């Protein structure tokens with residue numbers, strides 16, 4: 001195990017409270033949120049910032065992520081999603097533009113943000129009171145034909161790669177794509193797994209087809225993550241979530257499943273609502289994809305059919321199940337804030353709400369050591385293990401902040 005890496009993270013242990021201490025549960029949850037390392041592996045802030053450059057500021061803004069709310073919620077590590085749509089005409093340029101935005105934001109407020117490019121950077125940034133923003137690439141398309149841009153994006157600090165998004169790409173099949181073009185990974189995708197291992201970059205199986213995820217697990221020399229996926233058990237037939245066998249396999253490889261908070265990922269009622277809304281739109285407008293019209297239709301549909309928001313407890317059901325079938329060392333959080341629109345559960349509306357999750361976990365009997373694992377230590381263990389695999393091949397992680 002990555003002793004040096006993990007030691008560098010510092011101790012996040014919380015001293016046990018004295019027996020009979022009168023602090024209320026909510027107060028205790030807020031204190032724990034401030035004390036424990038909280039890592040969220042999927043926040044779509046970069047794309048929101050790109051789409052709404054005027055409306056969005058990194059301080060007190062709309063949306064679900066900003067600095068004041070992150071601090072309020074106790075968030076320490078916010079993986080910024082470098083998301084490229086499958087239809088993007090110039091994937092590399094797009095991904096570079098998102099990374100540029102994050103670099104500019106960190107450079108303009110160095111006392112608040114730092115781009116973390118190795119696991120040890122997390123401890124360094126935390127020690128200086130800054131929010132760590134590592135980069136996760138969602139959709140491997142920007143890596144280019146023959147992975148020609150791989151070195152470029154590794155140098156820019158990408159530290160996990162979700163091989164595909166909503167459609168099969170040159171690397172992998174996607175869970176949303178019925179056409180299994182590669183029956184899993186393409187030959188290039190297989191090579192990408194080895195190359196990402198060699199770089200010490202985590203491989204993310206969220207969005208992949210089952211076959212592709214299994215092939216990643218067979219091939220990866222390092223534990224893998226699912227950066228923002230919930231459980232198919234609660235939403236039968238929803239292939240974007242993970243089935244129990246896959247969850248167990250990720251765990252057996254030492255990896256971690258980071259639960260997506262979106263109601264459509266955790267609640268079957270919400271998923272079915274979305275299906276009914278889509279069917280109603282189709283009935284009225286056919287396949288027309290006019291964005292404004294779609295938005296107006298959705299607003300009217302919501303008026304007539306209130307959206308069945310999930311709750312904090314719905315999300316915790318998913319965490320509980322990973323704990324039950326795979327163990328407490330293999331679950332974490334990947335909220336998908338700024339990525340799932342107005343579908344977030346009651347009580348988990350933005351990055352200020354992590355104390356509500358902690359309170360819910362305390363209510364279910366999780367102890368402080370358990371919380372430490374779920375909120376961040378499990379993910380950091382996997383990040384360190386990925387760096388170890390690279391170190392064995394003579395590649396030290398490039399840190400920006402750690403000495």
Ligand SMILES: [Zn+2]
Pocket residue numbers: 138207228339
């Ligand atoms: Zn996603």
